[in-house]
Amino acid sequence: MTDALPKWFDGPVPEASWRALLKWGSLNESKHPNAGLVRLMQRTFGMSEADFAPRNLGLEPAVVDAPSRLPEETLAAFRELLGPENVVTDGLSRLRVAYGKTMLDLLRLRQGIVEHLPDAVLHPRDRHDVEGIVAICGRHGIPLTPFGGGTSVTRGVECVKGGVSLDLRTHMNKVIGFNEVDQTITVEAGMYGPELEQVLNRAPELLGARRAYTCGHFPQSFEFATVGGWVVTRGAGQNSTYYGKIEDLVLAQEMVTPRGVIRTQAHPAAATGPDPDQILMGSEGAFGVLTQVTLRLHRHLPEALRRFSYLFPDFALATAAARECLQSEGGRPSVFRVSDAEETDVVMKLYGVDRPWANALSSLVGLKPGSRCLMLGTTGGTEALSKVARKNLGRICRRFGGRATSGLVTRAWEHGRFRDPYLRDDLQDVGILIDTLECTVTWDTLERVHRGVRAAAKDRPRTICMTHLSHAYPQGANLYFIFIARMDDIGDYLAYQAEILDAILAHGATMSHHHGIGKMTAPWLEAQIGTEQLELFRALKRHFDPANLMNPGGTLALDLPDAERRGWIVSGIQNC
Numbered sequence: 404m405t406d407a408l409p410k411w412f413d414g415p416v417p418e419a420s421w422r423a424l425l426k427w428g429s430l431n432e433s434k435h436p437n438a439g440l441v442r443l444m445q446r447t448f449g450m451s452e453a454d455f456a457p458r459n460l461g462l463e464p465a466v467v468d469a470p471s472r473l474p475e476e477t478l479a480a481f482r483e484l485l486g487p488e489n490v491v492t493d494g495l496s497r498l499r500v501a502y503g504k505t506m507l508d509l510l511r512l513r514q515g516i517v518e519h520l521p522d523a524v525l526h527p528r529d530r531h532d533v534e535g536i537v538a539i540c541g542r543h544g545i546p547l548t549p550f551g552g553g554t555s556v557t558r559g560v561e562c563v564k565g566g567v568s569l570d571l572r573t574h575m576n577k578v579i580g581f582n583e584v585d586q587t588i589t590v591e592a593g594m595y596g597p598e599l600e601q602v603l604n605r606a607p608e609l610l611g612a613r614r615a616y617t618c619g620h621f622p623q624s625f626e627f628a629t630v631g632g633w634v635v636t637r638g639a640g641q642n643s644t645y646y647g648k649i650e651d652l653v654l655a656q657e658m659v660t661p662r663g664v665i666r667t668q669a670h671p672a673a674a675t676g677p678d679p680d681q682i683l684m685g686s687e688g689a690f691g692v693l694t695q696v697t698l699r700l701h702r703h704l705p706e707a708l709r710r711f712s713y714l715f716p717d718f719a720l721a722t723a724a725a726r727e728c729l730q731s732e733g734g735r736p737s738v739f740r741v742s743d744a745e746e747t748d749v750v751m752k753l754y755g756v757d758r759p760w761a762n763a764l765s766s767l768v769g770l771k772p773g774s775r776c777l778m779l780g781t782t783g784g785t786e787a788l789s790k791v792a793r794k795n796l797g798r799i800c801r802r803f804g805g806r807a808t809s810g811l812v813t814r815a816w817e818h819g820r821f822r823d824p825y826l827r828d829d830l831q832d833v834g835i836l837i838d839t840l841e842c843t844v845t846w847d848t849l850e851r852v853h854r855g856v857r858a859a860a861k862d863r864p865r866t867i868c869m870t871h872l873s874h875a876y877p878q879g880a881n882l883y884f885i886f887i888a889r890m891d892d893i894g895d896y897l898a899y900q901a902e903i904l905d906a907i908l909a910h911g912a913t914m915s916h917h918h919g920i921g922k923m924t925a926p927w928l929e930a931q932i933g934t935e936q937l938e939l940f941r942a943l944k945r946h947f948d949p950a951n952l953m954n955p956g957g958t959l960a961l962d963l964p965d966a967e968r969r970g971w972i973v974s975g976i977q978n979c
């Protein structure tokens with residue numbers, strides 16, 4: 404192959420095409436793999452120039468010929484409640500909310516496989532509409548699946564039993580209340596991340612506040628996920644080591660369930676029995692529709708941000724340093740990531756800092772490509788706090804053999820933090836699949852899980868398995884695995900994914916740290932948490948949703964026999 408870069412697809416994406424449904428983010432945005440990444444793909448997969456010719460781009464119109472199965476009188480009841488413009492039954496609109504961004508969804512869309520369509524998409528305007536919808540669904544036994552931003556990577560929004568999909572983004576995206584004395588904001592569940600952050604950063608101008616604020620929650624999917632989706636999947640933002648996961652940021656919720664509306668109170672703490680907020684969070688649409696959330700706010704102090712990046716001789720030293728950073732009581736980093744050796748080599752290529760002379764120099768001081776590991780991140784808070792945390796971190800890193808690298812590395816990560824998912828589209832255009840699974844480990848089990856899951860992943864020849872630690876705590880961290888393989892057969896993919904999930908379970912990690920369980924990981928849940936805990940979830944489900952209408956079909960292992968959940972066969976139009 405010549406040194407010329409492949410001709411990645413760069414044309415316009417028709418709005419009604421398969422590609423518009425499967426691609427990440429904005430229709431006409433993309434991020435192409437750079438030369439370093441292309442060379443890595445060539446070497447790993449033995450790909451020729453011809454192999455890099457994009458194919459199966461999905462530019463044809465997405466045609467869905469499957470009429471809604473809802474009786475006309477039910478549709479009429481929805482129209483009367485919501486107004487006709489908020490009840491949509493055409494095939495394309497239903498397909499737009501049928502899938503999330505699970506790799507299986509993207510593979511199905513590339514192959515034109517349509518299954519599990521909702522029979523109608525409803526656009527509620529407010530909580531009263533949601534209550535009305537839930538009541539109609541209850542009367543007629545219609546399944547109901549909430550749809551936030553549709554960025555689920557666990558088959559969360561898939562309407563396995565048909566019924567209606569509730570699109571909360573259209574109208575339910577407003578600020579309901581702001582309390583500067585308590586430092587809280589209450590918003591509707593369908594608000595997108597950037598809208599919330601804009602309002603908070605510009606609070607003096609937009610809310611008449613004395614200061615600017617931040618929510619502190621920045622998942623990689625930030626631009627396209629909603630506040631409601633964050634909460635019900637127990638998400639984590641990239642700055643969670645400082646701000647906490649979403650469950651640390653939520654103060655109160657309002658959820659419409661078939662049992663009635665449940666509203667929790669915005670007290671910072673209470674000893675009034677088990678915490679209903681914790682029960683509702685993580686319910687993934689299976690208990691009810693989250694309509695409002697009150698969030699704790701932080702002061703917005705961007706000027707205090709300090710960046711760091713270090714290279715360590717190996718992963719053991721890097722993770723030991725990470726643990727010490729979290730346990731030393733010297734202030735916590737905000738963004739905090741430690742890549743293993745394979746990921747370090749790939750990100751150095753991706754960030755364009757993988758120069759032969761730099762590699763030779765770093766090898767001289769024991770930081771060899773193939774074993775060296777990158778730690779990067781930021782500190783925040785006030786200037787003084789950020790400075791202390793940064794200094795403490797630097798001291799610890801040096802003690803564990805870390806060497807500071809160029810500031811370019813963290814800046815390059817920042818530059819790509821929300822844009823890297825676009826790479827997935829280009830790679831899939833040439834038959835390369837890139838997928839992720841993530842879990843929580845204790846510091847004590849980290850090495851075992853890392854080794855075991857990598858061994859399972861690498862059992863398949865010519866597979867790249869990159870791992871990073873992010874979202875760290877004094878007691879452990881999240882391990883995030885990224886697999887890159889030449890693979891486009893759905894059966895192969897599902898079998899491979901099941902092997903990795905088996906390995907995560909077998910090595911004692913959780914089945915998820917922040918993506919949730921959805922319908923994808925549900926078959927592994929009981930083995931991780933135990934029957935008693937799952938029975939507790941099922942008792943809660945019976946309480947909130949006795950007729951099993953809320954997001955049914957395997958979510959959180961609350962229904963369907965295990966064998967059926969595992970045995971899903973993707974074989975074309977099944978349930979449209």
Ligand SMILES: Cc1cc2nc3c(=O)[nH]c(=O)nc-3n(C[C@H](O)[C@H](O)[C@H](O)COP(=O)(O)OP(=O)(O)OC[C@H]3O[C@@H](n4cnc5c(N)ncnc54)[C@H](O)[C@@H]3O)c2cc1C
Pocket residue numbers: 503504548549550551552553554555556558559560571592593621622623624627628629630631632633634635636637638639640641687688689691692693694824917918919921954
């Ligand atoms: C490229 C990429 C990067 C990602 N990065 C991160 C990350 O850094 N951190 C992270 O935590 N996650 C990440 N995710 C996963 C995903 O973005 C999160 O799970 C997100 O919280 C989902 O929000 P959403 O609004 O898109 O929800 P959806 O995908 O629409 O829904 C997810 C689940 O929540 C339910 N739901 C949605 N809204 C409501 C509601 N109002 N009431 C009741 N149920 C509801 C749905 O029925 C579904 O079960 C990433 C995903 C992708 C594709």
